[in-house]
Amino acid sequence: MEIQVLMVDDHPPIIEGYKSILSFNPHGYKLNTVAAYSCEAAYNAIINARQMFEIVFLDLTLPPFPEKNLNSGEDLIPIVRKYHPESKIIVLTSHSESIVLFKLLNDYKPQGLLVKSDFQSPELTAAFDSIVRGETFYSQTVIKHQKSWEEKNKVMDNYNRQILLLLSQGVKTKSLPDLLHLSKSAIDKRKAIIKQIFGIDKGTDEDILREARRQGLL
Numbered sequence: 001m002e003i004q005v006l007m008v009d010d011h012p013p014i015i016e017g018y019k020s021i022l023s024f025n026p027h028g029y030k031l032n033t034v035a036a037y038s039c040e041a042a043y044n045a046i047i048n049a050r051q052m053f054e055i056v057f058l059d060l061t062l063p064p065f066p067e068k069n070l071n072s073g074e075d076l077i078p079i080v081r082k083y084h085p086e087s088k089i090i091v092l093t094s095h096s097e098s099i100v101l102f103k104l105l106n107d108y109k110p111q112g113l114l115v116k117s118d119f120q121s122p123e124l125t126a127a128f129d130s131i132v133r134g135e136t137f138y139s140q141t142v143i144k145h146q147k148s149w150e151e152k153n154k155v156m157d158n159y160n161r162q163i164l165l166l167l168s169q170g171v172k173t174k175s176l177p178d179l180l181h182l183s184k185s186a187i188d189k190r191k192a193i194i195k196q197i198f199g200i201d202k203g204t205d206e207d208i209l210r211e212a213r214r215q216g217l218l
Helices: 012-023 039-048 073-083 098-108 121-132 140-149 158-168 173-180 184-198 205-214
Strands: 002-008 030-036 055-059 088-093 112-115
Touching (some): 002 012, 002 073, 012 030, 012 121, 030 039, 039 073, 055 121, 073 098, 088 121, 098 112, 098 140, 098 158, 112 121, 112 140, 158 173, 158 184, 158 205
Parallel strands (some): 002 030, 002 055, 055 088, 088 112
C-alpha cells in the first residue's frame, strides 16, 4: 500500500529518522515522502503538490514565512486542511505543557498528537498504523493531561490560555492589550478570574505562573 506523506521538521536528521523507522513497518506500507524544513518550504509543498498528501507530519517549531503570516507548524494546519482536506495530520512536538497540548487538540483536532519525549520506534509505527486506519492516536503525556482538562476547563478559555502562555514567555501585562486586542480592564478581569480559579487571593504574575506550573498547565 503506497501512502503519500509530507514530513515537516526543521531538523533534516529527524525526518530521515522518521522515514527510516516507518520504512520497516510490519504493515506493508510504502511511503512516498516529501520533506520540508521550514514554513515556506512546507507551504510551497502543500499548495503545489501533484498528488494529495494522505498523511502530514508537522513539527510546531519551524523557521517562519512572514510573507504568508506563517510562524509555526500550527499555522500550517489550516493550509493543509484547505488544499488537502482528506489528509490526516500528525503533530509531533517537544512541547509537553498541558495548555499547549489542549490548544492543539481543541482548536485543530489533529488525528495524531505525539510529544517527542514519549515515543520510540514502536510507538511511532503504532501511531502511523492507527491513523492510516482512521483512528486517532495520542501519546502518553497527552492522555495524562486529558484527564485533568475537564476540571480546569474554566481556565482553558482561549483568551485565558493566551494570557498564561504570553506571561510564561515573559510578556509584560502592559503589552497584552496590543497582542490580544482586548482592553486592559478586560485583561485585568480575566487575570482576576484566573487567580480565583487558582485559589490566589492576591499575587503577581509570577504567582499566577507558579500556580499554573504547579497544576501542570505550563
